[in-house]
Amino acid sequence: METSTVDIWNAIGTWISGLGTIGAVITSLWLANNNNKIKLKIKVNSSILIDTFTKEKQEVCHIEIVNICTRNVKINAIGWEIKRGKIKQNFYQKTDGSLSSKLPLTLNEGEDISIALDFKHGDWLKLMAKHLKGYDIKDLKLIVVTNIENFKCNIDNSLIEALKQERKRLADMENN
Numbered sequence: 654m655e656t657s658t659v660d661i662w663n664a665i666g667t668w669i670s671g672l673g674t675i676g677a678v679i680t681s682l683w684l685a686n687n688n689n690k691i692k693l694k695i696k697v698n699s700s701i702l703i704d705t706f707t708k709e710k711q712e713v714c715h716i717e718i719v720n721i722c723t724r725n726v727k728i729n730a731i732g733w734e735i736k737r738g739k740i741k742q743n744f745y746q747k748t749d750g751s752l753s754s755k756l757p758l759t760l761n762e763g764e765d766i767s768i769a770l771d772f773k774h775g776d777w778l779k780l781m782a783k784h785l786k787g788y789d790i791k792d793l794k795l796i797v798v799t800n801i802e803n804f805k806c807n808i809d810n811s812l813i814e815a816l817k818q819e820r821k822r823l824a825d826m827e828n829n
Contacts, residue, residue, distance in 0.1 A: 691802060692722040697795045698809035702769055713769040714777065714812060718797055720760035727800040728766065729757045733781075734796050734805065735788045743796070744784060746770070772815070782819040790816045 700715040720726045733744040748756050748768055758766055772778035785793065790813050797804040 689724070690722065691724065691726050691799055691804075692720075693726065693797060693799075693804050694719040694721050695795065695797055695804060695806040696809070697806060697812060699811040699815040700769070702771075711769075712772040712778075712815070714772070716768040716770070716795065717765060718760070718768075719765040720762060723762050725759055725761050727757055727759045728797060729800060730798040731756065731768070732796045732798065733793060735785060735790075735793045737788050737792070742784070742788070744781075778815060778819045779823065782816055782823055785816060785820065790820070 694717075696715075696717045698715055700713055702711045702713050702715075703709075704711070716731065718728060731746045731748070733746060735742050748770075760766060770777050793808055793813070793816070795806045795808060797806065
């Protein structure tokens with residue numbers, strides 16, 4: 654090989670090595686930054702809770718929160734948010750009296766919390782339907798408040814339908 658051909662291959666090798674180093678640095682920085690972020694998997698729906706002792710079934714708003722990150726997460730509160738244009742309304746959700754653990758609660762890596770808000774106990778469904786009057790229920794979001802940031806989550810169609818039916822029932826009662 655000629656000297657110029659060897660120099661070209663040396664230069665190409667140096668460039669490839671440099672690009673590999675830059676790629677490794679970017680990847681390690683991304684991984685380091687991404688490991689510090691809080692990640693939650695949140696589901697909200699309408700479910701039926703069956704009590705095997707009393708043989709009764711309860712309709713509930715079921716909220717499941719799973720910590721899918723590598724750090725501990727403190728769940729301070731949950732609430733609801735709905736918007737109509739620029740008008741936004743927020744509701745704080747008390748978990749006292751719910752069929753779940755009380756908040757605040759710390760979730761370790763991989764742990765979850767399940768919150769069940771009984772539709773009839775405390776008239777949860779009726780109160781929510783009343784407060785959502787004039788809003789499109791599809792715009793309702795659950796807010797999970799942690800020690801670092803807030804997370805918003807859309808609600809499942811099963812809960813949307815339950816709220817719509819309750820709102821219709823309340824409207825029918827007012828008209829009669």
